[in-house]
Each structure stands twice: as C-alpha cells, then as structure tokens.
Amino acid sequence: MSDKAISDHSPQGPKGKLLTGHLKEFQSDPLEFLTRLTTEYGDVAKIRFGPFQNVYLISDPDLIKQVLVTKQKHFVKSRDFHALKPIIGEGLLTSEKELHMRQRRLIQPAFRKTHIVNYGQDMIDITTNYISTWKDGEERMITQDMMSMALGIISKTMFSMDFEEGYDVLGEPIETAMRTAVKRMRTLLQPPLWVPTRSNREYKNAIHELDKVLFEIIDKRREDAEKQEDMLGILMDARDDEDGLGMTDTQVRDELMTIFLAGHETTANALSWTLYLLSQHPEVESKLFHEIENVIGNRLPAPEDFKNLTYTQNIIWESLRLYPPGFVTGREVDEDVDIGGYHFKKGDMILVSQYVMHHKQEYFDNPESFYPERFENNFAKTIPAYAYFPFGGGPRVCIGNHFAMMEAVLVLVCISQRYRLRIAPDHHEVTPYPSITLRPKRGLRMIVEERNETGFQPEATEI
Numbered sequence: 040m041s042d043k044a045i046s047d048h049s050p051q052g053p054k055g056k057l058l059t060g061h062l063k064e065f066q067s068d069p070l071e072f073l074t075r076l077t078t079e080y081g082d083v084a085k086i087r088f089g090p091f092q093n094v095y096l097i098s099d100p101d102l103i104k105q106v107l108v109t110k111q112k113h114f115v116k117s118r119d120f121h122a123l124k125p126i127i128g129e130g131l132l133t134s135e136k137e138l139h140m141r142q143r144r145l146i147q148p149a150f151r152k153t154h155i156v157n158y159g160q161d162m163i164d165i166t167t168n169y170i171s172t173w174k175d176g177e178e179r180m181i182t183q184d185m186m187s188m189a190l191g192i193i194s195k196t197m198f199s200m201d202f203e204e205g206y207d208v209l210g211e212p213i214e215t216a217m218r219t220a221v222k223r224m225r226t227l228l229q230p231p232l233w234v235p236t237r238s239n240r241e242y243k244n245a246i247h248e249l250d251k252v253l254f255e256i257i258d259k260r261r262e263d264a265e266k267q268e269d270m271l272g273i274l275m276d277a278r279d280d281e282d283g284l285g286m287t288d289t290q291v292r293d294e295l296m297t298i299f300l301a302g303h304e305t306t307a308n309a310l311s312w313t314l315y316l317l318s319q320h321p322e323v324e325s326k327l328f329h330e331i332e333n334v335i336g337n338r339l340p341a342p343e344d345f346k347n348l349t350y351t352q353n354i355i356w357e358s359l360r361l362y363p364p365g366f367v368t369g370r371e372v373d374e375d376v377d378i379g380g381y382h383f384k385k386g387d388m389i390l391v392s393q394y395v396m397h398h399k400q401e402y403f404d405n406p407e408s409f410y411p412e413r414f415e416n417n418f419a420k421t422i423p424a425y426a427y428f429p430f431g432g433g434p435r436v437c438i439g440n441h442f443a444m445m446e447a448v449l450v451l452v453c454i455s456q457r458y459r460l461r462i463a464p465d466h467h468e469v470t471p472y473p474s475i476t477l478r479p480k481r482g483l484r485m486i487v488e489e490r491n492e493t494g495f496q497p498e499a500t501e502i
C-alpha cells in the first residue's frame with residue numbers, strides 16, 4: 040500500500056467485546072487471530088485490547104519498515120514490556136531513546152564478529168559435552184535439552200560460568216520470574232507488585248535471588264585484577280565515545296539480565312523447531328548430513344566452519360521463517376504519526392507480525408512447506424525488506440542476530456554429526472504455542488538414533 044493513498048476512513052476490523060475488546064481472541068490463539076485479521080481486513084487492521092486501547096496490525100512490508108525504521112522515532116516499545124522491567128530493569132529490551140542509544144553503543148562491541156568466533160568455540164564445547172551422554176534409542180524431552188544447552192552457552196559466553204553452575208544458580212529463579220512475568224504481560228488488570236499475593240511474592244523472591252547472583256558476579260569481577268574476554272569483561276570495560284563514561288553496576292546487571300533472557304529461549308526454540316522439521320523431512324536431513332560430511336568430515340566442528348555451512352544456514356533461515364520465535368513485535372505511538380494514509384494517535388498500539396508476514400503466499404511459494412533451498416541465491420534480497428524479518432529491524436534490531444545464527448548452526452551440526460532425532464511414536468500433534476516466544480506446545484519428545492554410518496569419533500572435550 041502506498042503512503043500517498045490518503046484514506047478518508049479509519050482502518051477496519053472485527054467488532055470486539057465491550058469490555059475486553061479482542062484480548063481474549065488474541066490470547067487464546069494469536070497466530071490464527073492475526074492471520075485472519077490480515078486476510079479479512081488487509082494491510083492495516085484495527086482491534087482493541089480492553090475498553091480503550093486501540094491496536095492496529097500492520098502487514099505490508101513498506102509500512103512495517105516505516106514503523107521499525109524510517110518513522111521509528113514516533114514509537115516506543117509496547118507497554119506489555121513494562122511487565123519485564125522488574126527482571127531486566129532498563130536493559131536494551133526495555134530502555135528508550137537516548138539511554139537505549141547509549142547502551143546500544145556500549146554493548147555493540149561485545150557482538151563484533153571476532154568475539155562471536157570466540158563464543159563459537161564455547162558453543163561447540165558445551166554442545167559436544169552435553170550430547171556426549173545421549174544413548175542410542177533413548178527418548179528425550181528435546182525442548183528441555185535445547186533450553187538447558189542454550190542456557191549453558193549464554194552463561195559461559197557471558198560470565199565464563201560452567202554449564203552446571205550457570206544452570207544451578209540461574210535456571211530456577213529465571214524460570215519462576217519469567218512464568219510470572221508472562222502472566223502479568225497477558226493480564227489487563229494485575230495487582231501491583233507491593234500487594235502480597237502468592238504470585239507477587241514468588242516473583243519478588245526470584246528477582247531477589249537473580250540480583251544476588253548477578254551482583255556477586257559483578258563485585259567479584261571488579262575486584263579481579265585479571266581481565267576476562269567474556270561478555271561481562273567487555274561490558275565492564277566499555278566506555279562511551281561521547282562522554283568517556285562506562286556503565287554503573289546496576290546498568291551492567293540490567294544488560295546482563297537482558298542478554299541472558301533474550302539470548303537463550305529464542306535460540307533454544309529455533310533449534311527445537313529445526314530438529315522437529317528435520318525429523319519430518321528426511322530429504323532435507325540427508326542434504327544436511329551430506330554438507331556436514333563435505334565441510335567437516337569426521338573431525339569436531341570449528342567456528343570457522345560456519346561460513347561454509349551454507350545449506351545448514353538456509354535450514355535455520357527456513358525454520359525461522361516457518362516458526363519465528365519472535366512472532367510478533369509491538370510498539371506504542373509516542374508522537375502522532377501518519378502511516379499508509381492513516382493517522383495514529385499517541386497511545387495507540389501497533390503490532391507487526393513476523394509469523395503473518397513469513398507465511399504470505401505473495402512472497403513465499405508454498406508458504407507452509409519446509410524448503411531451505413528457497414534461501415539460495417540471496418533469495419531474502421529479492422523480496423521486499425520486512426517481508427522476512429525474524430530478527431526485527433531498525434535501531435532495535437536483535438543485537439544477538441549473528442550470535443544466534445552461529446549458535447543455531449553450530450549446535451545443529453554438532454548434534455547431526457552424531458545423531459538423528461525422530462518424534463516419539465506416541466507423540467501428540469506438534470503445534471506452536473505462542474508464549475513470549477513461539478515454542479512447541481507441550482514440548483517435543485524425540486528418540487535419539489546414533490548415526491553409526493558416519494564413523495564419527497568425538498574427541499574428549501574439556502570445558
């Protein structure tokens with residue numbers, strides 16, 4: 040839709056309930072609801088959350104670009120992110136305007152290519168160690184395995200914590216805090232945190248526990264004379280070019296928590312979906328095995344292999360297309376703005392949905408099929424920008440996008456060099472469950488099959 044096509048009417052949408060609007064429909068099946076909205080009401084559809092909150096779903100690549108990039112100054116992050124503030128404070132995901140820009144400048148160096156190659160070795164070490172105990176024929180809860188592995192990887196790359204240590208001290212409080220935060224994000228009216236409900240008490244205890252661990256780590260590091268090349272070391276050394284100042288301990292804590300949260304569940308879900316898709320598409324799986332054999336053979340993978348694993352990268356791109364972990368992105372209008380011929384007022388909420396866009400027939404032939412080959416020959420550059428955007432875009436584009444791609448490819452390769460995974464015979468139908476990120480509903484149980492044909496002999500690894 041052209042921006043010039045000034046319309047004399049406001050965007051259309053279904054009639055909602057008087058008090059709740061469309062909140063219930065959105066919450067009960069957001070993927071189906073958002074897809075239906077686009078199909079029935081076009082590129083800009085109007086709904087309501089609660090009695091007064093106007094919400095617009097925008098589903099045209101050029102208009103999405105205006106929201107995320109060219110007119111982004113008119114927006115702030117949507118209000119539901121405020122529910123995460125007790126956990127992540129004023130970290131990158133929640134901070135706004137100058138503070139966000141400053142923090143982004145300070146943190147960006149930790150995600151430079153050279154560092155990501157170093158993290159790549161940690162990714163390989165953690166994965167090979169984790170999967171070394173998998174037994175031929177056993178059934179595993181793969182969604183849980185991917186979560187534990189991703190948590191181990193982020194703990195190691197961020198603060199050089201051993202896998203078990205990271206999981207022991209952070210795993211449980213994070214899970215409790217996130218469970219409550221999601222509940223708070225999804226409820227219109229919630230008791231403020233000072234009301235001593237059971238859930239508020241649990242939430243506050245979990246946050247207290249996390250704070251204790253993180254401030255201890257930061258304190259210890261401040262006392263430590265020896266420099267460490269992990270993310271924490273880079274964040275603590277960072278100085279702003281403009282004012283020469285670094286981050287306070289609270290800022291370091293908020294950013295650690297943010298990266299920690301944003302950086303494990305997303306990638307874990309991407310990996311779970313990929314393993315599921317491979318189990319359903321043996322023809323793609325054998326091409327993957329073939330590429331691993333050609334590029335790596337029988338040795339252990341190395342971070343430098345990443346660039347040569349092009350088919351594997353396309354498998355991940357295609358999996359992120361079908362099941363984008365960040366399936367919807369929200370913004371709130373901070374200053375009135377015109378987009379696509381419509382006027383949006385301060386306080387309006389705008390949604391753009393990766394899931395909706397990635398499944399559009401106009402940009403993707405047979406959108407429901409799993410076909411990594413479509414990403415060959417720079418396919419993503421041949422479709423409009425923001426028809427495909429698993430990592431968002433503009434100044435708030437995912438800071439961990441290269442990290443995530445490196446991790447997804449290396450973990451997948453380490454697993455596939457040794458094993459193939461099959462869905463357990465009595466498995467329920469696998470369907471997506473949109474929580475904060477898109478995950479397989481009720482988890483993924485898979486049977487491990489050792490790939491004897493590879494003759495792969497893992498070297499002993501020490502982590």
Ligand code: HEM
Pocket residue numbers: 116131132133143297298301302303305306309363364365368369429430431432434435436437438439440442443
């Ligand atoms: C497949 C994995 C991942 C996906 C699909 C993903 C997706 C996204 C998306 C869509 C956004 C933009 C949200 C918005 O505009 O409101 C985002 C932001 C962010 N992501 Fe990721 N992410 C992934 C992995 C990671 C990893 C591994 C890290 C860190 C190690 C990370 C850290 C962040 C941070 C800090 C932000 C906030 C950036 C800002 O606002 O400046 N993400 N991610």
